[in-house]
Amino acid sequence: MISFRYARANDVADAVRQIAGDPDAKFVAGGTNLIDLMKMDVERPTKVIDITRLPLKQVENTPGGGLRIGALVRNSDLAYHPQVEARYPVLASAIMAGASQQLRNMASTGGDLLQRTRCCYFYDTATPCNKRERGSGCSAIAGQNRMHAILGASDACIATHPSDMCVALALLEAKVHVSSASGDRVIAFAEFHRLPGETPERDTNLDAGEIITAVELPPKGFATNYTYLKIRDRLSYAFALVSVAVGLELDGDTINDCRFALGGVAHKPWRDPRAEAALRGRRANAATFADAADVLLRDAKGYAHNTFKIDLARRCISRALMQAARGTPQSQSSKKIA
Template identity: 65%
Template sequence: MINFQYSCASDVTEAIGLLAAHSGAKLIAGGTNLIDLMKESVEKPTRLIDISRLPLRQIEETGDGGLHIGALVPNSDLAYHPLIEERYPLLASAILAGASAQLRNMASVGGNLMQRTRCAYFYDTATPCNKRTPGSGCSAVDGLNRNHAILGTSAFCIATNPSDMSVALAALDAVVHIAGPSGERTMGMREFHRLPGDTPHVDTNLERSEIITAIELPPRGFAGNYSYLKIRDRVSYAFAIVSVAAALEFDGHAIRKARLALGGVAHKPWCSVEAEAALQGQPATTDHFARAADLLLQGARTYAHNGFKVELARRAVMRTLTQAANASPQSQAHKKIA
């Protein structure tokens, strides 16, 4: 049994103060990931700080036409919000591709960004894992690594980020609002998560006593031409082997803007400015989509069991871009790939 103390924060300032005062503390909102990790003795917090009552549940329009989303908005509320469905359907689609309805009802926006890898060795406390116990080794490198990363890996960790929402937010150039002892700051979604390097136990660029207060979406939502494709072992309640968020904006027959992000292949949502730039000004053709896919996947490194992911990801990128260009996004209700 894990013994811990419990505190319920009444405002953001109190939550930050409690985090700063207790080095072994963890924040809890919906608890859909943290409770599982505590059950498996992967996480052993000395104190839980309940932030579920903080006033961070609003979705509001910003002055420039974007959206400000409180960190405690439930995933289900966000996916079905009229402004999200209308302006940012890529985000709604990604959310509905993840987890189950019951989990989406409980999981918060901020918690989704902070969820930890589903690597089996991370969950198995009998095996070495640098993410769980720094310096102990990575069992996945020479182990069963079919579901593991092919991009941005290191000798210390080849785990993947499990979030579908984060992939869509990276494609949409969302901004994370953060509060901490030194005040408030913002960080681009593409910079929020870290590659493993030699410190894979550090998942994000948050400081220890900082918390997410909101996500901000820019005015451009790519509502006309988008798709989120998730390839998984079964059609429901499974994490991505490969996922792709694609968003396009056209000027006549030429692509004016392109946004791409990959999930299931790296320690963070994987993006490439070069791949996006290669599409700009070009017609929506198979050759140009193939070129973008190759740029997105350049530098991929495979292991004993996951070499198939490179070609799978390449084809998934091309299929998702085709869906986006044709304004025929992947359905999350009927998961047969169009």
């Protein structure tokens, strides 16, 4: 790890003032990803600004009936928050599906959105990686790509976004509140993360000098018919091969409203309006769910080691939609798949 200057920020204004104009500075909150990447020399900030003292630790009701989550609320506190458990159980479930309790006790809400990919070539500074060093090439396309993307990838990068929490936030259509020295703005969750295209070094549309201050949840929480189903190489404490978050609104067995989002398959949490439209107004049954999966996966493309993920995703989508329709969400404890 290279040497760096360490500074503490007292409030948001102080934090954005300290980072303004310094492209080699980084904020640190939970540290669970940044410190790991600094040890690997993937991240090399010359200045680290500690934002853990900022007053961004509250979970508050919004006037519009939603919930505003401060950027420093830790993953475990958020998953166990009574309002989240009761009104947004798909978010609580997704958080508990990720990492370990020690990491959830450290990781912040804002930092979870800014996690970097776990692509092994991104971590290995001895190999080319366009995300780490623009123009150097992608080692994964012709290399070990079992964990990699099947949707939305480019010739420059086939990395996936690793977060479980963000899959639920995509489903819930959260809004990301950010601040900088030049003011505040709100970014729709679907616009927050980017596809790799020709600029895989940019994971998000957060600009230099901006800080995430809060994540806001709209009122609709799909608390009755939901699930978060995560398939991975071991039963816990592993990144997703494929995960699916679902929220349904049913009238009898007719689907009135439907959203579903996938993790582990793309450079960002993956939603497809056409696939969701294929469900609305139809009967909630296996044939309907299989149709929706086919629509979502119509352009899926596998590489040497991850073609199995296309079929895995198809089955996960059908199973997760069935879990949500039956009101039997996936337990993150027993692991038995209903």
